[in-house]
Amino acid sequence: MLHSNLTINNAGHLMLGGVDVVELAVKYGTPLYVMDEQRIRENCRLYKKAMREHLPHGSKPLYASKALCYAGIFKVMKEEGMAVDIVSAGELYTALRAQFPAENMYFHGNSKPDSEIEYAINAGVGHFVVDSMEELEKIDMHAGRKRAIQKVLLRVTPNIDTHTHKKIATGTIDCKFGTPIETGQAEEFIKTILSKKNVRIDGLHCHVGSQIFDEQPFCQALEVMVDFIAQVYSKTGWTPEYLDMGGGFGVRYTEEDPVLDYGGWIAKIGEKLKEACAEKGIPVPALLLEPGRFIVADAGITIYSVTGVKEIPGHASYVAVDGGMTDNPRYALYEAKYTMLLANKAKKPKTYTCTVAGRCCESGDLLGENIAIQKPVKGDLLTVLTTGAYNYSMASNYNRVPRPAMVAVKDGRDFLAVRRESYEDLIALDTL
Ligand SMILES: Cc1ncc(COP(=O)(O)O)c(C=O)c1O
Numbered sequence: 001m002l003h004s005n006l007t008i009n010n011a012g013h014l015m016l017g018g019v020d021v022v023e024l025a026v027k028y029g030t031p032l033y034v035m036d037e038q039r040i041r042e043n044c045r046l047y048k049k050a051m052r053e054h055l056p057h058g059s060k061p062l063y064a065s066k067a068l069c070y071a072g073i074f075k076v077m078k079e080e081g082m083a084v085d086i087v088s089a090g091e092l093y094t095a096l097r098a099q100f101p102a103e104n105m106y107f108h109g110n111s112k113p114d115s116e117i118e119y120a121i122n123a124g125v126g127h128f129v130v131d132s133m134e135e136l137e138k139i140d141m142h143a144g145r146k147r148a149i150q151k152v153l154l155r156v157t158p159n160i161d162t163h164t165h166k167k168i169a170t171g172t173i174d175c176k177f178g179t180p181i182e183t184g185q186a187e188e189f190i191k192t193i194l195s196k197k198n199v200r201i202d203g204l205h206c207h208v209g210s211q212i213f214d215e216q217p218f219c220q221a222l223e224v225m226v227d228f229i230a231q232v233y234s235k236t237g238w239t240p241e242y243l244d245m246g247g248g249f250g251v252r253y254t255e256e257d258p259v260l261d262y263g264g265w266i267a268k269i270g271e272k273l274k275e276a277c278a279e280k281g282i283p284v285p286a287l288l289l290e291p292g293r294f295i296v297a298d299a300g301i302t303i304y305s306v307t308g309v310k311e312i313p314g315h316a317s318y319v320a321v322d323g324g325m326t327d328n329p330r331y332a333l334y335e336a337k338y339t340m341l342l343a344n345k346a347k348k349p350k351t352y353t354c355t356v357a358g359r360c361c362e363s364g365d366l367l368g369e370n371i372a373i374q375k376p377v378k379g380d381l382l383t384v385l386t387t388g389a390y391n392y393s394m395a396s397n398y399n400r401v402p403r404p405a406m407v408a409v410k411d412g413r414d415f416l417a418v419r420r421e422s423y424e425d426l427i428a429l430d431t432l
Helices: 021-028 037-054 071-079 089-097 114-123 133-145 185-194 216-236 262-280 293-299 330-334 423-427
Strands: 006-008 014-016 032-036 060-064 083-086 105-107 127-130 150-157 199-205 242-244 286-289 300-312 316-321 340-342 352-357 366-373 381-385 405-410 413-418
Touching: 014 021, 021 032, 021 300, 021 381, 021 405, 021 413, 032 037, 032 293, 032 413, 037 060, 037 071, 037 262, 037 286, 037 293, 037 405, 071 089, 083 089, 089 105, 089 114, 114 133, 127 133, 133 150, 133 185, 133 199, 150 185, 185 199, 185 216, 199 216, 216 242, 216 262, 262 286, 293 300, 330 366, 340 366, 366 381
Parallel strands: 032 405, 060 083, 060 286, 083 105, 105 127, 127 150, 150 199, 199 242, 242 286, 316 352
Antiparallel strands: 006 014, 032 300, 300 316, 300 381, 340 381, 352 366, 405 413
16 A cells, blocks of 8 residues: 555455545545544654654754644644644634644744734734835834844755756745845845844745655755855854754655655765764754644545546546645645545445546546546545545645544544535625
C-alpha cells in the first residue's frame, strides 16, 4: 500500500489506522474525510526528532495549519509540542478556541487586514511574519498603543526556482510573497524594522514552494539567506536569532513519487547551515521549519460513494461520485495526482481505467483522469488516498454542497472531529 497506515482486512476492506473504512462509511455516511491521528503524531515526532538531532539548539517545527485547520488539530499540536503557523484571524480564532497558546503562533500572510493585525496583537500572538511595509507600520502603531514590543520575522524572497507547480512555487523574485533580496529592498526593510520602537526583529523567513522532492532548493535558499545575513550583519551589526526556511517537503501521492529520507534532508540542511555560517563568519541561527503537507497528508483519506458509471465507447469512462471539487479542488486547480481504490473491493485487481467525476456543474470538476481502480458499480466506496492536506481546508460550498464530516481514528477507535454540514448550516447566514 502507498502508506504504511493503510492495510486490507480479511473481508477485503481498506483499513486506515487499523479501522475498517467501509464500516466508517456506513456509520457516518459519504463523502467522508478520515484522519489517522496516530499518523499525524508520528509525523510530528519524526520532524521534531530529526530537528533535535541535526539542527542548532532552539530549532523547532511549526505546523502550517493552512494544510488542515480544525479545532482538534490544535489540541494534537499542543500535545506534540509543536508551534503553529497561522495565516488568518480565522485560523487564530480556531487555535485559541482549542486553548493553543498564542505565544507559540507565527502569523503569516501577504495581505493581513488591519483588523486582523489588531486582533492578533491583542491575543498575544508570539510572532508576525511581516510581508509589507504597511503591515509593519500597523504593527508598530498598534503595539505602541498597547505599550508592547511585538516580535516579528521578515519574509524575504531568495529568488529560487523550485520546479514545482507554478501555483505552489513561492520563492522567485516576482512572487506576491515577501520582499526581494536581490533588489536591495529586503536590506532596507530590515533597517526600517530596526528603527521601530515597538517592534523587535527576531529573524528572517523564506518559503520557496510546496511539494518539493529534493533538498537542493532548500540548500540553495539557505546559501542565499546566509549570504544575505552576512551582508546585513556587516552593515547593521544585526544577526537573526531564527532563520525560518518555510515548509515544502513533498509527500507521496502515487507510487511514482519517490520515497524520501526526511531525516536525511534535515541533517543535510543542518550541515549546510553550519558550513555556510562558518564560511561567512556569522553566528549560527536556530532553524524554524514549517511543514504542513508532511504532517497531515498521508494521515488522511476521503471516502465517496459511486453514484454512477458512464461509458462512452471509444472516448471515456466516467465514474461519478457524491463529492468532488467542493471537498477537494486540487485536481481542478493544478491537476494534482492521487491514488484511488474501491474500499469495499480493495483486494480485487485494479483493472478499470477511468475519469473520476465530481458532482458539480463544472466540466473541470474532476478528481482525476486515467485513474486505475477496481471495476465499479453504483454504491461502491471510491476512496482517494493522501487527502489529509489542502482538502478540507480548501473545501467550499459551491453548488450549495454541504462540506463532508471529518472522522478521526486512533487506537482502533473512531470519533467525529468535524460534523457534516447540514442544509440549515448552508442557509444560516442568509437573510430571508
Ligand atoms: C509560508 C508557508 N509556510 C509553510 C507552508 C506549508 O507548506 P507545505 O504544506 O508544503 O509543507 C506554506 C504553504 O503554502 C507556506 O506558504
